[in-house]
Amino acid sequence: PLVSMKEMLETAKGERYGVGQFNLNNLEYAQAILQAAEEEQSPVILGVSEGAGRYMGGFNVVVAMVKSLMESYGTTVPVAIHLDHGSSFEKCAEAIHAGFTSVMIDASHDPLEENIALTKKVVELAHIHGVSVEAELGRVGGQEDDLIVDDAEAAYAIPSECKQLVDETDVDVFAPALGSVHGPYKGEPNLGFDRMEEIMGLVDKPLVLHGGTGIPTADVKKAISFGTAKINVNTENQISQGKAVRKVLAEQPEQYDPRKYLGPGRDAIKETVIGKMREFGSSQKA
Numbered sequence: 001p002l003v004s005m006k007e008m009l010e011t012a013k014g015e016r017y018g019v020g021q022f023n024l025n026n027l028e029y030a031q032a033i034l035q036a037a038e039e040e041q042s043p044v045i046l047g048v049s050e051g052a053g054r055y056m057g058g059f060n061v062v063v064a065m066v067k068s069l070m071e072s073y074g075t076t077v078p079v080a081i082h083l084d085h086g087s088s089f090e091k092c093a094e095a096i097h098a099g100f101t102s103v104m105i106d107a108s109h110d111p112l113e114e115n116i117a118l119t120k121k122v123v124e125l126a127h128i129h130g131v132s133v134e135a136e137l138g139r140v141g142g143q144e145d146d147l148i149v150d151d152a153e154a155a156y157a158i159p160s161e162c163k164q165l166v167d168e169t170d171v172d173v174f175a176p177a178l179g180s181v182h183g184p185y186k187g188e189p190n191l192g193f194d195r196m197e198e199i200m201g202l203v204d205k206p207l208v209l210h211g212g213t214g215i216p217t218a219d220v221k222k223a224i225s226f227g228t229a230k231i232n233v234n235t236e237n238q239i240s241q242g243k244a245v246r247k248v249l250a251e252q253p254e255q256y257d258p259r260k261y262l263g264p265g266r267d268a269i270k271e272t273v274i275g276k277m278r279e280f281g282s283s284q285k286a
């Protein structure tokens, strides 16, 4: 069934595993991720960035596609459709009205008071509709679609501010940026685990780890032990899909049937997602 992230992530936090947010880019992503989740009996979050939403034809198209795939597949595991890095109240409202079950309002670039005010406004609307809300403090480095944060701008969240934001806004899930990066890491990731532990003590909500691509398993486990219940992965699926598509096209330069190269690309996404579900411990938890 289609559900919000709230219960899914509170359970995950309590039982100490992580639920993956896997970003959608097109039909094949939705197919691969839903198939992986059902096979693994894992809860799953389908992340949709504003750019990917536009690419697929709008939020309403995304919801219709996911709903009818779930019907065709007879999906039994909990699935959330989540707006990733929502940039404004209007975009969050659009997603909520299109049928998303969860939204992120990313006002992390704003001063704290403005971030709090905007997040609060989104929470008020979302909760009327039974939609969960994720907020962010600090700044995740790297690039995802329209969201570009250079090294100098990337910032670690301040624990006292995290507590203030969560207390004043009633968000369901909280993403403190602690050194993670969108896209591949330059060198080893340097996650602020001391702060993560402190934040876990101050904030009674499941935490989110953005930039899941390229984080070593030991760090994933550590993050889960410090209250992280949601781990976002996008680039890694894109890399595996790209590799598989390139392989077919290199081996068969005359190939023009999209199913012959997008099919293997889809299989590669599915395999990557299954690997993540096992690594995060969400397999067999649906």
Ligand code: G3H
Residues within 6 Å of the ligand: 023, 047, 084, 085, 144, 181, 182, 183, 184, 209, 210, 211, 212, 213, 232, 233, 234, 235, 236
């Ligand atoms: O919001 C989405 C994620 O944080 C994805 O990050 O592309 O580095 O896996 P990633």
Ligand code: ZN
Residues within 6 Å of the ligand: 085, 140, 144, 182, 210, 211, 232
């Ligand atoms: Zn992110």
